[in-house]
Amino acid sequence: MAHLLLIDALNLIRRIYAVDCEQAGLTDEQIIKSCTQRVKNATRKLLKTSQASHAIAVFDGDRSWRYHLYPQYKATRKPMPSALKTNLEIVATGFTEHNVKAYFPLQDEADDILATLAFKAASHGVSSTIVSTDKGFLPLISEHISIYDYFKQQNIHADDVEKKFSIDKNKLHDFWGLMGDKTNDIPGVKGVGKKTAIDVLSEFGSVESALESQSLNATARKKIESDIDNFILSKSLVALRTDIEVGFTLKELRL
Incomplete structure (x- = not known):
């Protein structure tokens, strides 16, 4: 084999x-x-x-x-x-x-x-x-x-992976896209840390689904929408x- x-x-x-x-x-x-x-x-x-x-x-x-x-x-x-x-x-x-x-x-x-x-x-x-x-x-x-x-x-x-990051491996790209990656100087979304990233992805599965939902926390929505370009950039860099x-x-x- x-x-x-x-x-x-x-x-x-x-x-x-x-x-x-x-x-x-x-x-x-x-x-x-x-x-x-x-x-x-x-x-x-x-x-x-x-x-x-x-x-x-x-x-x-x-x-x-x-x-x-x-x-x-x-x-x-x-x-x-x-x-x-x-x-x-x-x-x-x-x-x-x-x-x-x-x-x-x-x-x-x-x-x-x-x-x-x-x-x-x-x-x-x-x-x-x-x-x-x-x-x-x-x-x-x-x-x-x-x-x-x-x-x-x-x-x-x-x-x-799930034990370490509290997130499914299939959600890691969105996770790092949101919170960035300091070891590689990848920015992420301004003001979004680990807890917010986990909360958003645990509830909605992806950033795209979160933004489409009416129940997304207003503060998280504002942060993501105002810095969406950095999310897209960061997600591209980590993949x-x-x-x-x-x-x-x-x-x-x-x-």
Whole structure:
């Protein structure tokens, strides 16, 4: 049975690198060497755990469509440490030594490419596991798409999403569209926080349905209607694309 392992490369690498940086007395070269070895070990474990037949590790390209749509996207996020950035191809050997393709797109974000690959695989009845701690993948959880947190060594299920966010995974795009996402500098609707977003979506299911209803709280209505452009923008930014042209087939990812 075919199974596709999809690794969010920088999500994995940056966390491993951060731990290595805490080790006192190591040079940049030693940290990169340690990080590469840890990535190699992680890849071996992931291949074994997932029983994958196909695999790829996807890196981020430079300045995706989101930056063009909203120039402030990720504006306050700390840049990648230069020692890591200049040695990414070395660290990537942690994947390739296990015959896992390391893919460096020119512009697209890893999230959109991974979502595209998972979506395409699912449409052909092929299951996939996305390895990432990024919450943006959570709406993809389905019969054929699972999310795995390598650092907690566990799969994330739809029930886990509901426990964490108090909202169904299918409502997450509207949820983040309303309250924004500070980690990525996505604005959301001015004055709408977590509680209001949950209340609106729990009662009406979607923002569209809420605005059509006469029973929507007047204060919430005023906030949403006066800042609807930011809601539409934010919802677009948080949703992952599943139509990226990747230029290779599933066959090429066979282990």
